Amino acid sequence: MSNSTKVPFLDLVTPHKELREELLAVVNKAFDTAGFIGGPMVEEFEKEFAAFCNAKYCIGVNSGTDALRFAFMAAGIQEGDIVVTVPHTFIATTEAISQAGATIVFVDINEQTFTMDPVKLREYFETKCSFDVTTKQLIDVASEKRIAAIVPVHLYGQTADMDPILELATKYNLIVVEDACQAHGAEYYSEKDKTWKRVGSMGLAAAFSFYPGKNLGACGEGGAITTNDAALAQRMKMIRDHGQAQKYYHDIEGYNGRLDSIQAGWLSVKLRHLKDWNEARRALAHRYHELLADSKEILLPIEASWTKGVYHLYVVRVQDREGFQAFLEQGGIGAGIHYPVPLHLQKAYQHIGYKAGDFPVTERVAREIVSLPMFPQMKSAQQDETVKRIKEFVEAQVTSLR
Ligand SMILES: Cc1ncc(COP(=O)(O)O)c(C=O)c1O
Secondary structure: OOOOOOOOOOOHHHHHHHHHHHHHHHHHHHHHHOOOOOOOOHHHHHHHHHHHHOEEEEEEEHHHHHHHHHHHHOOOOOOOOEEEEOOOOOOHHHHHHHOOOOOEOOOEEEEOOOOEEHHHHHHHHHHHEEEEEOOOEEEOOOEEEEEEOOOOOOOOHOOOOOHHHHHHHHHHHOOOEEEEEOOOOOEEEEOOOOOOEEEEHHHHHHEEEOOOOOOOOOOOOOOOEEOHHHHHHHHHHHHOOOEEEEEEEOOOOOOOOOOOOOHHHHHHHHHHHHHHHHHHHHHHHHHEEEEEEEOOOOEOOOOOOEEEEOOOEEEOOOOHHHHHHHHHOOEEOOOOOOOOHHHHHHHHHHHHOOOOOOHHHHHHHHHEEEEOOOOOOOHHHHHHHHHHHHHHHHHHHHHHHH
């Protein structure tokens, strides 16, 4: 935080000051028991986080990226399979797909929710794929590859529209892995089942990141996979630990992808506060909605009726995005862009062959989005300062147009 910062984009110092004693007790426990890898602290956290997500199993791993990768591998996704996701997400979603050996196919997002558009997904399946009723496989006609999975991303803490996505998955015999890395605790109203469901309980598996800035963040790297499938959980446990279910008996080759005990202990401490922190984020988001309702030049995020979002990020849209961001910065207000370049236009994915114009909603959104300061410990005065600066920007724009 520089001296001129009035409102940081994110404050990670305050929550750790508030929890300092409890967090230090975890370190002392680890030193006293020399429990650094695996053991009771990891197992306890896994139980608690599974319960929090309304899932049967949780497997702690070393990052959200590996959570995705291990879920794909355990679910049997192989070299040459296609995994469908969105181009408006962090690159880890697609890195994990490639690292599992699969091929990435994108479908565009919905402009209101920033998440996978089920209509575009259906369109892709119906116009570019064919379903073999004998093998029950959906094949991408152009590449002749099998579609294996769909990865909806619950971006910014809002859920993707899961009912139609899950319905398509059932129809075409596909698995669904939720990328829940930004959405710990978010809920989805399933019209089909007439009930609210927690993120992490809807797909075959769901991946979470505990990167420090996340709604539930470690003090280092961390991640987890949730699932209701016992056999999948067992395979993911093996994959994270060198392919062994029993020490030194390796059924497969795996990875060193475990969650540290100290991180797990810290996550247990923080998990006790997650509900309150998410509520604080929701309250701040609703206050932003109210305070900025009159600023027509700033497009506010829309919470669809079927999501109870946890506002990992509060993302607005502004035509003059660069001007807006610079204006905020000059006024000491932190802001971010998540993400400026859609994945299909990244250099890393040139080889796939997508071009500008392929995903118009993602491309439009990527030019206009700005993430405003959002963290549970944000004070009303800090939010007022942010809103004041935004209104000054709007006023300056309106004046220049007169
Ligand atoms: C949407 C999304 N997916 C995956 C990840 C990967 O998580 P990690 O950084 O823990 O590997 C992140 C983290 O930023 C993310 O935001």
